[in-house]
Structure formats: structure tokens, C-alpha cells
Amino acid sequence: MAHEVSRRDFLKVGGMAGFAAGAAGLGIGSILGSPAEAHAETLTVTDFVYTCPLCGQKTADYDVLVKHFKEGHPEAAVPECATLTINGVEVKVQVEPHWTLRETLLKAVGLTGNAKEMCDRGACGSCTVLIDGVPALSCTTLAVECQGHQIETSEGIAADEKWRPLVDAYAKHDAAQCGYCTPGQFTVAKYIIGKYGEPTEEQIRAELSGNICRCGTYSRHVQAIQEAAIAIKGGN
Numbered sequence: 001m002a003h004e005v006s007r008r009d010f011l012k013v014g015g016m017a018g019f020a021a022g023a024a025g026l027g028i029g030s031i032l033g034s035p036a037e038a039h040a041e042t043l044t045v046t047d048f049v050y051t052c053p054l055c056g057q058k059t060a061d062y063d064v065l066v067k068h069f070k071e072g073h074p075e076a077a078v079p080e081c082a083t084l085t086i087n088g089v090e091v092k093v094q095v096e097p098h099w100t101l102r103e104t105l106l107k108a109v110g111l112t113g114n115a116k117e118m119c120d121r122g123a124c125g126s127c128t129v130l131i132d133g134v135p136a137l138s139c140t141t142l143a144v145e146c147q148g149h150q151i152e153t154s155e156g157i158a159a160d161e162k163w164r165p166l167v168d169a170y171a172k173h174d175a176a177q178c179g180y181c182t183p184g185q186f187t188v189a190k191y192i193i194g195k196y197g198e199p200t201e202e203q204i205r206a207e208l209s210g211n212i213c214r215c216g217t218y219s220r221h222v223q224a225i226q227e228a229a230i231a232i233k234g235g236n
Helices: 006-021 062-072 102-107 154-159 161-172 182-196 201-209 219-233
Strands: 078-087 088-094 128-131 134-137 150-152
Touching: 062 088, 078 102, 088 102, 128 182, 134 182, 154 161, 154 182, 161 182, 161 219, 182 201, 182 219, 201 219
Parallel strands: 078 150
Antiparallel strands: 078 088, 128 134, 128 150
């Protein structure tokens, strides 16, 4: 008789395996964001290509694009460019004035953790990033408004060795199952630990109240955050 594996067992093993691989530095991008080569901490302004939306000409230098518009399209408005500080690195990206931070992180920077399109109306919390250390919904925040501010995403937090215990705790407690809400929960988790040190269950649940977990693993998020908080405090 063939060995049968229940859906719950499959998700439990698969979820742990995927996240454990991330904890080992092999596949954190699958849940918390895009591959390491796309992380903002590795990007420089030369990684971006600026494109003329009128004729399609591409250049690696924004000033060249501006000159191209003045000479080739003198009646048209020059495309917007925003200078953003993402995970500690300043990047200059071409954006549309109406683009949200979520759209910009995905389309212009190549990050996929907090940039996944979920509700796209500020209701689920999966796109939550930290702006100047405070949780903010990237799907309702304009990218151009973020200039001059510090933006942190799940990719940057996961790449920081100080916060490795948080990655490990999420893997141990299988807090990330389907993975949709995880980047947002993860960034808020950093905020919670930074704010409370060793937070209580009530404090964690209150701070995570704006983050919907479609798998219903709220208690596991609490366990992971509390365990990580103790480990991080011990490592300081």
C-alpha cells in the first residue's frame, strides 16, 4: 500500500524545509523576498536602466536621459526620478509620480518580499515595510514621499546577522506557511522587538493586529517573536 501524506503534513514539512533552507542562507528569498543578487544592499545606481517612455531609448545615466528629453522631446515632461534609501543603500530610480512604494520596490528595484501585490488597499498588512523604523503600508505610500527617509524591507532585515535569530525562530515554529503574509509580519516583528525588548503576548498581538495571516498561525508568530527577542537580547 502506498504511503499517504496528509496535506497538513506536506505543508508542515514543506514549509519548514523551505524556511529552514532560508535560515541556512540557501533560500530566504523564496519567502522573505527576491534572491540575494536583487537585494537593495547589493545595488548601486549603475544597476538601474533609465528608459525614455516615448521612444524607448535606454541609458544607465539619468542625466543622459534628461539631456535626451531636452534635445529629442523638448515639449515633453522629463520622467520622474526618486532617490530612495533602501536597506541602508541610496538608490536612484525612475518612477511614475503615482507609483506607490510597493510598486517601486517591485518594478524599479527588483525586491519581491514586501512588494507582492495582495489587497493593494492597505487592509492586509503583507506589504508592511519600516520607514524610519516605524511600520508603514507600502501599497498606500507614494514612492516620491519616501525620499529622505530610511526604508527597511524583509530582505534587508533577513540579511542582517543581528536579526538571524528572528529568521531561525520563524523556521523553528513554522510561522511561515503559505508565505503571503510573512514579509509584513517579519518587518513588524523587528519593530516589536526594538520597541519592547522582550514583548508580552498581548503586546505582540496588538502590534500585529493589522497583519492578516490567511493560514491562521497567529500563535506561532507570537512564539517566534518571543523566542527571537530573548536570543537577540542575549546577543547584544
